[in-house]
Amino acid sequence: MSILWLKAIHIFFVIAxxxxxxYLPRLFVYHADATNLAVKEQFKIMERRLWWFVLPFAILTAITGVAMIYQYGSDWLKASPWLHVKLTLVAGVYGYYFYLYKLMKQFAADENTRSARFYRILNESPVLLLLAIVILAVVKPLI
Structure with missing residues (x-):
């Protein structure tokens, strides 16, 4: 497979x-504010379905990312300090994603203790990670 096709597929999986x-933390905002039991139950379903729906994209993002690194080769990996920083940030995104899973399980067990404001802040935090990752991937400022 051409590296350009692999990059295109990788970018698609990242976007998905x-x-x-x-969206998941935005659902948490609404869920934390909800008072109606039926609405809370609906949010539980939506949160669970969304998390599991995007999980394959998280896995395929990792697979295509590793495949690109493999195609470029170990010399390229060693000579790309921007990539090491990017991969560290990507590890943070995976940590964030699995933290959302933990929060989703707390909501599912009716054990949420955080406010909607907490989830609003949580919802906005990955934007900065994504911005840094895109800048590193496109500009490669550490070369």
């Missing part, structure tokens, strides 16, 4: 994954 990363 981030759609879920941006």
């Amino acid at each position: 994954w981030f759609a879920g990363i941006f």
